[in-house]
Every structure is written in C-alpha cells, then in structure tokens.
Amino acid sequence: MKSAHPSLRGALLALALCAVGLPARAAPDATRGEQIYVRCLACHALATDRVGPRHCGVVGRRAGAVKDFDYSPAMKKSGLVWDEKTLDRFLKMPLALVPGSSMTYDGVPDAAERGDLIAYLKKANTDAACRVK
Numbered sequence: 408m409k410s411a412h413p414s415l416r417g418a419l420l421a422l423a424l425c426a427v428g429l430p431a432r433a434a435p436d437a438t439r440g441e442q443i444y445v446r447c448l449a450c451h452a453l454a455t456d457r458v459g460p461r462h463c464g465v466v467g468r469r470a471g472a473v474k475d476f477d478y479s480p481a482m483k484k485s486g487l488v489w490d491e492k493t494l495d496r497f498l499k500m501p502l503a504l505v506p507g508s509s510m511t512y513d514g515v516p517d518a519a520e521r522g523d524l525i526a527y528l529k530k531a532n533t534d535a536a537c538r539v540k
Contacts, residue, residue: 433519440527443520450512454536459510463537465489466529470505481507494525 450458460473470487471478485505487493493504498521501510515521531537 435522435526437523437526437530440523440525443524444527453531453534462528462531464532466494466532479507479509481505491525494528495521498524
C-alpha cells in the first residue's frame with residue numbers, strides 16, 4: 408500500500424494539531440445562567456410581569472402569549488415559539504429578530520453565556536417560584 412503524498416500527510420498533521428489545541432465547548436450551565444440572569448432583572452422576573460413579561464414557562468411558550476401583558480405589536484405578530492434556538496437568536500440581537508419589539512436591550516453577544524442563560528430558564532420552570540400559581 409502506498410503512503411499518502413507528503414503534502415497530504417503534512418496537511419493532515421496540521422489539521423490534527425489544530426484540533427488538539429481547540430478548547431472543548433462546555434455544556435450549558437444553569438448555575439452560571441442564573442448569574443447572567445441578574446442582568447435581566449431590571450425588566451423581568453421569573454414569576455411576575457414587570458416592564459417585560461414573566462419568564463416562568465418561557466421555554467416552549469408562543470411569543471406574546473402571557474395573558475394581560477401589553478406586548479408590542481411586533482412581538483404579538485412575530486409568530487415565534489421560544490425554543491432553545493429561537494431564544495438563542497433573540498438573546499443575541501433582540502431587535503434583529505423582532506424589529507419593532509419594545510425590548511431595547513442590546514443582547515448577549517457571547518454564545519456560551521446565552522447557552523447558560525437558556526439552561527437557567529429551562530431549569531427555573533422546576534423551581535418553587537415557577538410552580539406557585
């Protein structure tokens with residue numbers, strides 16, 4: 408069996424060395440997400456509406472669906488459902504996903520922080536604050 412061409416061997420070796428140097432992406436951490444959620448508290452809370460709607464039950468909920476909350480027309484018409492992918496896109500740049508939204512926060516540019524925040528929102532549904540009716 409012939410060995411690989413020297414330039415191919417070199418390219419494969421370089422690729423392997425690059426891959427070894429890449430940091431492993433950690434799984435989203437709800438504990439870190441809770442710390443990041445502090446930034447949201449100026450406008451949101453888990454169990455009560457404030458300037459923004461409550462976050463209990465947000466994962467899986469249709470955008471604009473919290474009863475008696477005064478959403479922007481843009482959010483009401485968005486047709487979004489808050490799954491992990493949609494939350495990630497919205498949290499990255501809210502006004503890019505829903506132009507005309509009343510959410511004026513610039514967003515969370517760091518993907519790992521967004522993942523942690525979403526993990527916290529998912530976990531929060533099991534917390535006592537979200538189980539109280």
